[in-house]
Amino acid sequence: xxxxxxxxxxxxxxxxxxxxxxxxxxxxxxxxxxxxxxxxxxxxxxxxxxxxxxxxxxxxxxxxxxxxxxxxxxxxxxxxxxxxxxxxxxxxxxxxxxxxxxxxxxxxxxxxxxxxxxxxxxxxxxxxxxxxxxxxxxxxxxxxxxxxx
Amino acid sequence: xxxxxxxxxxxxxxxxxxxxxxxxxxxxxxxxxxxxxxxxxxxxxxxxxxxxxxxxxxxxxxxxxxxxxxxxxxxxxxxxxxxxxxxxxxxxxxxxxxxxxxxxxxxxxxxxxxxxxxxxxxxxxxxxxxxxxxxxxxxxxx
Numbered sequence: 001x002x003x004x005x006x007x008x009x010x011x012x013x014x015x016x017x018x019x020x021x022x023x024x025x026x027x028x029x030x031x032x033x034x035x036x037x038x039x040x041x042x043x044x045x046x047x048x049x050x051x052x053x054x055x056x057x058x059x060x061x062x063x064x065x066x067x068x069x070x071x072x073x074x075x076x077x078x079x080x081x082x083x084x085x086x087x088x089x090x091x092x093x094x095x096x097x098x099x100x101x102x103x104x105x106x107x108x109x110x111x112x113x114x115x116x117x118x119x120x121x122x123x124x125x126x127x128x129x130x131x132x133x134x135x136x137x138x139x140x141x142x143x144x145x146x147x148x149x
Numbered sequence: 150x151x152x153x154x155x156x157x158x159x160x161x162x163x164x165x166x167x168x169x170x171x172x173x174x175x176x177x178x179x180x181x182x183x184x185x186x187x188x189x190x191x192x193x194x195x196x197x198x199x200x201x202x203x204x205x206x207x208x209x210x211x212x213x214x215x216x217x218x219x220x221x222x223x224x225x226x227x228x229x230x231x232x233x234x235x236x237x238x239x240x241x242x243x244x245x246x247x248x249x250x251x252x253x254x255x256x257x258x259x260x261x262x263x264x265x266x267x268x269x270x271x272x273x274x275x276x277x278x279x280x281x282x283x284x285x286x287x288x289x290x291x
Contacts, residue, residue, distance in 0.1 A: 006201055026202035067200055121255045123199055123206055123290060 003094065005031065009104075010064065011097055012077070013089035017108075017137045020089070022097045025074050029125065031064035033092065033105065058144060060107060060132055062092060068116060068124040078128065082114040087133030091147060100149055107144035108135035166233070174214045178278060185217040185230060185279075187237065192284065199290070207289040209252065213237060217279045227279060231267060234281045241285045252287040259283055 010028055015021030037060075040053040069075045081088060087110050095102030109130035118124050135142040167186040174188035192210040199206055215234045219226060238257050245252045260282040264270040269280040 006198065008201070010201075027200040027204060029200050067204060121288065 009093045009096055009102075011091045011093065012074075012081075013091070014077070017089060017135070017142050022091060023074065023077070025064075025066065025078075027067040027069060027072065027074065029065040029067070031062070031092065033060060033062050035059060035061035036105075058132075060105070060144065062090065062107075062109065062128075062130040064128050065125045066128055068126055075126075078111065078126070079114070082111045085110070087135045089135070089142070090130065093147070095149075097147075097149060103146065103148040105144065106147040108133045108142050174212070174216075176216060178218045178276070181216050182218045185215055185233065187233075188212075188214045188216070190214070205291060207291070208255075209287045209289060211241075211285045211287065213241075213283050213285060215279075215281045219273075219277045219279055221277055222273050224277070224279075227268070227273075230279050231281065234267075234283070238283055238285070245287070250289055250291065252289050255286040255288055257283050257285050 008031070010025045010031060011022040012025060013020045014023050037058075038055040039057045039059065041056040043052045043054065066075060066078065087108050089106060089108050091097055091104055091106045093102050093104035097104075110133040111128065112131045113127070113129040115127050116124065117127065132144060165184045167181075167184060168189070169186070170189045170191075172190065174190050176186060176188075180186065190212040192212050194210065195208040197206045197208070198204075213234075215230055215237070217226065217230055241257070242254050244254065259267065262270060267281055269278070269282070272278040272280055
């Protein structure tokens, strides 16, 4: 069923991968995942005239604007996360993450950029951009997955 | 919404005026013979959804009109009425707080006819009726 972007849900995990605590990022405006792709490992042999490929590494970018609201819990968390340069999990879902049937991308990310826009006649926002991060928990690398609740 | 305009009347020879917040700035000419009338009218506002939490921005236009019935179309009081309007417009260039809500001034836009004068040229020429009309835009987020 088609859906409206504003009726989607995005969370960060303030717990661990094993015991997640998902916190809704409610003051998101527009959200985009402009990059969701795998790189190609090309195969070129003398026995074939065509170049063939095998899927290699997965990559993604997550971008959204968030209302600048000092003292708002999630904004403060994002700001502290950016300056701490740590890696955390986010989930970009099509429904409430606690509801059976919801699904989306669950991925550890680094908060790559956090520019602040103060347009004269606009609302102050930050343009958040996230990239996949290297996260290890209990000696295991946490990979991005498509989560189906 | 409460209206508030601070006017430094000492600058001008206009020593008296009526100012009122109304839904429609509609007057009889006989009402505005002795002194100008400033009307503050709230126009239809726009709302925009900003976030998934339904935080909204409100673009709020406030219409301000200055009216006076004059003796003729070269009445020297025209200069004072234009200055009065300018003073009123300067006075709204700030942040207002009403009922705990902030309203940020964005811009003032003139209502012009095809002649481009700051006042209603046809009304002045035909009826000695002075009218200046501006819309002041404010933004509120909630």
